[in-house]
Amino acid sequence: MAADDRPTDRRPHRRPTINDVAAASGVSRGTVSRVLTGEGYVSKDAREAVLRAVRKIGYVANRHARGLATQRSQTVAFVLSEPQHRLFEDPNFSILLRECTQELAAHDIMLVLTVAGTEADRKRVSRFVSEGGVDGTLLVSDRAGTSLVDELLGTGTPLVVCGRPLDDSREIAYVSADDRDGARRMTQHLRGSGRERIATIAGPQDTPGGRERLSGFRDVLGEVDERMIAVGDYSRASGEEQMLRLLERAPGLDAVFVASDLMAAGALDALHRSGRRVPEDVAVGGFDDSAAAERCDPPLTTIRQPWSRISKEMVRLLLGMINGESPAGMILPTTLVERASV
Amino acid sequence: MAADDRPTDRRPHRRPTINDVAAASGVSRGTVSRVLTGEGYVSKDAREAVLRAVRKIGYVANRHARGLATQRSQTVAFVLSEPQHRLFEDPNFSILLRECTQELAAHDIMLVLTVAGTEADRKRVSRFVSEGGVDGTLLVSDRAGTSLVDELLGTGTPLVVCGRPLDDSREIAYVSADDRDGARRMTQHLRGSGRERIATIAGPQDTPGGRERLSGFRDVLGEVDERMIAVGDYSRASGEEQMLRLLERAPGLDAVFVASDLMAAGALDALHRSGRRVPEDVAVGGFDDSAAAERCDPPLTTIRQPWSRISKEMVRLLLGMINGESPAGMILPTTLVERASV
DNA sequence: CTGAAAGCGCTTACAG
DNA sequence: CTGAAAGCGCTTACAG
Structure with a gap:
């Protein structure tokens, strides 16, 4: 491939770091971090200067650096352990996903969905979780008996299952309709x-x-x-x-x-x-x-089934566990919808 | 909440780090890293000792630390910009998702799906990408004209769109059926x-x-x-x-x-x-x-539509771009399937 | 209110 | 083949 075969700006130009912001706003790195995280006191002047610099140079914090420093990823996994086609058949999943996304967004947490239909998928997902890729996981599965629950539990990261676990010998958080x-x-x-x-x-x-x-x-x-x-x-x-x-x-x-x-x-x-x-x-x-x-x-x-409520409770439980609370099981009431088939 | 309300092992027990592995196997951190990444030479003895220690203490590398050091996340986003219900209606998405997952798995890259149905979702997703959460993104959208493409392009991370972009004034990678x-x-x-x-x-x-x-x-x-x-x-x-x-x-x-x-x-x-x-x-x-x-x-x-092929080409293009190649557009042939309605 | 410094847990030239 | 050391880009007590 000829040298000029590559377009002008393909080279991986360095992203601005917190140091660039500090330099541009005339304060220390620590101060920049304080305004960005919202922790600690910062004078109005300093804050404004930092914010201006951030906007000017288009700074976005590096997720890995932050994750390493805080030991948190601000991300939660939504894992589907069903054979994939079910996801696409069942409108319930859609509601669940939407509600969970919104609920987490309110806490400024990103929701990523992963599908774990095959054994290899499951391995990959639990590794992802073990590696600290997410702070917790929401598991959607009817076959709560699979090894996935065990693996996920084994990572030590908080887990909330949608649906009642088949094997309730362990202390596992779940939310289910009655x-x-x-x-x-x-x-x-x-x-x-x-x-x-x-x-x-x-x-x-x-x-x-x-x-x-x-x-x-x-x-x-x-x-x-x-x-x-x-x-x-x-x-x-x-x-x-x-x-x-x-x-x-x-x-x-x-x-x-x-x-x-x-x-x-x-x-x-x-x-x-x-x-x-x-x-x-x-x-x-x-x-x-x-x-x-x-x-x-x-x-x-x-x-x-009260899907909206189920989603909310799942997220609430998970966030609680991420903050050290103990797991709990919740069972929510259903309602009869009368139409014409009876 | 009473103190003993919390179960025994709820405290966030420290995960083993590479230092623990180094100590347990009697080599330096550098050597441990070398066997784990597969880079550089390592003697057979050292390798075995390390692997044994890893297994023994259940070590899993910290994703943020690794990401920070390598500037790579070994993760790709699959973003759906359609209003969500479409995802669940259209079986094509299901195929696309499965194939992309597999294709990436072969390269040991994790695929996370995110839904960007609302404007707020789109903002969150592009921030996720900007932060270095993923090395590249696969975008599935019919309305390739939305701001999402621009935002994603603006992050500087490789992007491959499924379907032909409406606005082809920019140099954007895509794969589409003809x-x-x-x-x-x-x-x-x-x-x-x-x-x-x-x-x-x-x-x-x-x-x-x-x-x-x-x-x-x-x-x-x-x-x-x-x-x-x-x-x-x-x-x-x-x-x-x-x-x-x-x-x-x-x-x-x-x-x-x-x-x-x-x-x-x-x-x-x-x-x-x-x-x-x-x-x-x-x-x-x-x-x-x-x-x-x-x-x-x-x-x-x-x-x-040749969904399987489309998925493969999308992944191939994306991985290429992650490694510095320039974007390209691909158009794949369709086939007529005769049944009984004509 | 703010700066200097240590630390998060990895990788990777660089010597040897 | 391997160790020591620097560096990735943040956050966060700690002084002041």
């Missing part, structure tokens, strides 16, 4: 609408949500015929599939509680195809109140 | 199927893709009746809406090239509702080959 109570509510609602043969399509039984929602269902109905219980994997396709199985095993069912809206959408397809009218022949209750719920035909009666 | 040629291909395909009254629902005209695809359409048809041209905003709803407008203005149309699959899905709804059969009465061609394309009824004939 899945069990939500499931109870919906089941009661179905029964309250006069239904008597209520089935369920539960979520995966290796996830806390999957288990809790099934427990809630059982809480209300007591002893239930096992043929009325099917288990899906939260995907739309599995909702369809399991609905067909239920119809085969219990053609007379008149209601079904489906543990996620996405599966419920699949179940609706199956019901339509089998000639059932919803809600006339079969009532359908979902869970999540995702965007898909409204678009269903008929619009889905479902359980809303 | 939108114009893709649109040409599809239009030709529609004409090749015997259609004679071909309309289009274009994308937003303030996006490069929106413009290019319309240009491609025009390239093939030459002078076209402006009533055959509608403009949507890439959303499903707008596809439906614009299709209805087209049908009103040109009831005799027998084909429509829709600039995105999502809009095409909306257009299909409108066509069905108006009693048109697809493809018998009206042929529909999409763009993107998103997951939705296959699920359409009928499955959508569309243009596939």
Whole structure:
């Protein structure tokens, strides 16, 4: 490559440092730092001179230098341990991410998202955290049982999990919707609408949500015929599939509680195809109140998770832990959203 | 809060440093660093002693210290400047993200994602980049005209944009599918199927893709009746809406090239509702080959963008620039995917 | 209110 | 092949 093949200003021109600011404003480095961090007393004159110099030379503090000196990165990781496609399917993640970003921004903390779908990803993420890249991490995962939680915990950095950890033997901070109570509510609602043969399509039984929602269902109905219980994997396709199985095993069912809206959408397809009218022949209750719920035909009666509140509490807990507080678990109430499927 | 309210090991126990490793392995700090970075010569004995010590005391290098010394963060940002919901709607982003993560991982570089939907977000992201938080950034945005590009460019850190920048007056690196040629291909395909009254629902005209695809359409048809041209905003709803407008203005149309699959899905709804059969009465061609394309009824004939290749080239360009190479633009070919809607 | 100095934990020529 | 030392760019007691 010829020398003049490279454009004029490609050479890595030196960024201004705090020394440049000090020189330009006629004060010491210490004083510059004090006005920038807002710590300690600085005279009005000095402050103004510094600020002017900063603006003039376009100074921005070096993140590594600051991090090294303060032992803080002012950054928090939002890690998604789900296989990636789920992130993009589930609108809940979107809300969670937005809310957490805003909440942290209010504390002048940067939020970076990392995806840890594969084992290699997980390794990289926990190394990133160990290295002090972030002050804490928010973990979003249904499979809280994976090694990631352990690795993250092992780094010694504060961790808050979204959703109830499967293994609660350790002292781990989390925020979760009250899945069990939500499931109870919906089941009661179905029964309250006069239904008597209520089935369920539960979520995966290796996830806390999957288990809790099934427990809630059982809480209300007591002893239930096992043929009325099917288990899906939260995907739309599995909702369809399991609905067909239920119809085969219990053609007379008149209601079904489906543990996620996405599966419920699949179940609706199956019901339509089998000639059932919803809600006339079969009532359908979902869970999540995702965007898909409204678009269903008929619009889905479902359980809303308080995502906004969940995000806020996650951030609050994490910031607390970063400042030395001990971890805690929080369970937040859900609400029933009535539409037309029951 | 009582003193014993805090659990036993909450105090921020000091992390081992390179000095601890040096002490434990009986060599100097310099030597430890050499084995860790892989630079310079180190005797086999020394290397093994160091590695043993590292493992024993669980040493992980401090990211800030290393970053300060090397002036590199070994991290790249993946910034999404779209309003967030789009990320979660568009499966293309998912692919792009996964591929970029993998590609960078091969170079031992961490990828962090940040969302810059609001103006405040954009400010925070560019500050993050200015501070040296990352060595370069991959920007995913259709509205490459926003201030974000300028701000990012202004930081002096390497930047590669996904999609062709609207304003190409600056020397900016980008990778894009050949939108114009893709649109040409599809239009030709529609004409090749015997259609004679071909309309289009274009994308937003303030996006490069929106413009290019319309240009491609025009390239093939030459002078076209402006009533055959509608403009949507890439959303499903707008596809439906614009299709209805087209049908009103040109009831005799027998084909429509829709600039995105999502809009095409909306257009299909409108066509069905108006009693048109697809493809018998009206042929529909999409763009993107998103997951939705296959699920359409009928499955959508569309243009596939080479996302995997795009990701690879973006990373390659970025790493090159980080190492001093000059920016470049790349345009990659698309392919026609035939399904049942034409 | 402010300067001088030590320190954060690494890397990297430079001698040897 | 390896140690001693300087340096990366900040922050923060400590004097004054």
